[in-house]
Amino acid sequence: MISTAVISAGGIIASGFCDANIQRVAHLRGSNKHDLIPRTVRSMLGINLVIGSALAFCAWMAAEYAAPRVAGAHQISVSECLISLRIASALILVRSIETVSVSTQRAFEQYRGTVQISSAVRLLTLASAAVLALLGYRTVSILMATALFLLLGSCLQFGQLRRFIGAVCLWPRLHSKETRVLLSLGIFTWLQALGSVVFGQFDRLALGVSLGAIAVAPYALCVQFAQPIFGLTASGLSFLFPYLAGCRSTISSAAFKQTLLKALVCNLLLVAIGAGTLLLMGDWLIRLWAGQAIAQNATRILVPTVLGSALMGLSVTGTYAMQALGRFRAVALISLASRTAMLPLMIQLLRHGGIQGLALSRLCYGSIALLVYLPLLVQLKSESKNDTSASPIAISCHVQEEATL
Numbered sequence: 001m002i003s004t005a006v007i008s009a010g011g012i013i014a015s016g017f018c019d020a021n022i023q024r025v026a027h028l029r030g031s032n033k034h035d036l037i038p039r040t041v042r043s044m045l046g047i048n049l050v051i052g053s054a055l056a057f058c059a060w061m062a063a064e065y066a067a068p069r070v071a072g073a074h075q076i077s078v079s080e081c082l083i084s085l086r087i088a089s090a091l092i093l094v095r096s097i098e099t100v101s102v103s104t105q106r107a108f109e110q111y112r113g114t115v116q117i118s119s120a121v122r123l124l125t126l127a128s129a130a131v132l133a134l135l136g137y138r139t140v141s142i143l144m145a146t147a148l149f150l151l152l153g154s155c156l157q158f159g160q161l162r163r164f165i166g167a168v169c170l171w172p173r174l175h176s177k178e179t180r181v182l183l184s185l186g187i188f189t190w191l192q193a194l195g196s197v198v199f200g201q202f203d204r205l206a207l208g209v210s211l212g213a214i215a216v217a218p219y220a221l222c223v224q225f226a227q228p229i230f231g232l233t234a235s236g237l238s239f240l241f242p243y244l245a246g247c248r249s250t251i252s253s254a255a256f257k258q259t260l261l262k263a264l265v266c267n268l269l270l271v272a273i274g275a276g277t278l279l280l281m282g283d284w285l286i287r288l289w290a291g292q293a294i295a296q297n298a299t300r301i302l303v304p305t306v307l308g309s310a311l312m313g314l315s316v317t318g319t320y321a322m323q324a325l326g327r328f329r330a331v332a333l334i335s336l337a338s339r340t341a342m343l344p345l346m347i348q349l350l351r352h353g354g355i356q357g358l359a360l361s362r363l364c365y366g367s368i369a370l371l372v373y374l375p376l377l378v379q380l381k382s383e384s385k386n387d388t389s390a391s392p393i394a395i396s397c398h399v400q401e402e403a404t405l
């Protein structure tokens with residue numbers, strides 16, 4: 001579990017620039033500048049290779065100091081723990097490279113191939129872990145099998161990518177113009193990804209320090225049950241990002257608003273179905289999953305936790321629309337500022353309300369996430385005033401200027 005957490009957290013941080021890659025490639029497609037797409041992909045590979053290598057190196061060196069502590073706490077072999085953590089650190093680099101191919105295919109609005117490959121890799125990874133465990137093999141063997149399947153999946157993803165960009169050279173190279181564009185946009189999504197990893201575990205750490213490890217179980221369980229409301233909504237509507245980025249230069253502001261309104265209605269329906277299901281069946285599911293003792297404590301905090309995740313889910317359309325317009329800075333600032341502002345509030349609510357106060361802080365955080373719609377409404381209102389005599393060519397120029405700032 002610790003090694004998997006290292007791979008997951010490191011992969012998220014290392015691939016934080018890939019949203020900028022989606023926006024840039026989708027915009028180049030919409031502007032019929034297909035000759036620049038290979039340069040963007042190669043530059044993105046170069047950026048991710050640098051970040052992924054740095055993170056992998058740091059994790060590799062930190063494993064030597066972390067292994068004795070982890071092994072001592074769980075009474076396992078130090079060498080086994082060290083090898084496992086170092087395998088995990090190497091896989092950070094693999095994940096950072098793989099996400100370049102996945103994000104580029106999403107920019108082409110092609111999802112079937114990436115989903116088929118990633119699903120197959122995950123199923124094979126789970127199956128190999130189960131078989132190796134049944135045969136008596138330990139963690140190192142399971143992680144070696146995981147590494148093998150991740151490498152295979154990365155190779156297949158890049159083979160799939162060539163269907164869309166042709167048989168061009170994909171060796172990493174930092175083209176000056178494309179690198180500047182990706183860095184200027186992607187630095188904000190990278191900071192946002194870093195913040196999500198850092199702040200994502202703070203509430204559970206604070207709860208464990210304040211009330212003890214036993215109090216973490218019902219809270220963590222409610223959070224795990226509620227997270228799919230946001231996660232599935234974000235995944236289900238992920239096509240909006242490249243679609244809006246690609247069509248923004250060819251449609252009017254009025255048509256763009258109609259598309260956003262339809263997306264927002266779908267967003268609302270997805271969130272309502274997920275939240276409604278959990279509010280109706282959550283108590284029964286928690287009792288079935290964790291037993292009566294934990295369910296009694298979890299029932300009190302289930303409603304604010306679910307509603308907080310639902311409010312986060314409602315922000316998905318606004319976030320994708322802002323990123324499609326190239327407004328990565330505004331999205332990142334809202335996310336980071338809201339998370340930072342929530343820390344003292346979270347501590348105060350935890351101090352005065354205990355686990356219920358902490359659950360209430362998630363409701364407050366979900367409400368703050370909806371602030372992403374304010375700059376979106378301001379920009380759409382501003383563009384509608386200037387759209388009466390604007391042509392698609394003018395709009396395209398305007399978006400291109402935003403992307404290169």
